[in-house]
Amino acid sequence: MLLLAVHIINLGMGGELIQYGIIPRDKQHWFGVLTAPFIHASYSHLLNNIIGLSVLAGIFLLRSIRQFFTASVFIIVVGGTLVWAFGRNAVHIGASGWIFGLWSFLIVAAWFERSLKSFAIAMLVVFLYGGMIYGVLPTREGVSFESHLFGALAGIIFSAIVGTKKLGCG
Numbered sequence: 822m823l824l825l826a827v828h829i830i831n832l833g834m835g836g837e838l839i840q841y842g843i844i845p846r847d848k849q850h851w852f853g854v855l856t857a858p859f860i861h862a863s864y865s866h867l868l869n870n871i872i873g874l875s876v877l878a879g880i881f882l883l884r885s886i887r888q889f890f891t892a893s894v895f896i897i898v899v900g901g902t903l904v905w906a907f908g909r910n911a912v913h914i915g916a917s918g919w920i921f922g923l924w925s926f927l928i929v930a931a932w933f934e935r936s937l938k939s940f941a942i943a944m945l946v947v948f949l950y951g952g953m954i955y956g957v958l959p960t961r962e963g964v965s966f967e968s969h970l971f972g973a974l975a976g977i978i979f980s981a982i983v984g985t986k987k988l989g990c991g
Contacts, residue, residue, distance in 0.1 A: 827859045828864070839912055842856070845904065853905065862914060866915055877920055880927060895975060899978065900922055900972035901918065913967065917965065917969055921953065925974075926977070926979055929981070
């Protein structure tokens, strides 16, 4: 609902909220790291992100509500910071980095946890969204592959942090 509300507000403001996306290396726009996931360019952009986020969040919630929120904050902050530091000169908006982070976490967690539950979740995610792997490549003009790539990397990092703690390595 928050994503839809922000989109409606953005439409009412003539798209002015787009300026609150991530603008790489612009020190005055550091806050875009936190606001970009909630801003979308069109209804189709919003709908695609809501569907992916809803499905992956629902699957993630099979693990833990608390871990979902912790992972989400980590992915948004770390992935967004990497886009801010290394992204190409454009305004990066949308929840896709968050989605890619949840996606990669759910897959990689099976490696670290080595449980039947995490393996089953990983297989479900690969079955439903295995093709997302191609989203980390610069394949389409106007699509922030950087958000996809760095969101996925943030999900992997978070999975490693959580997984090594469970294995007693951290």
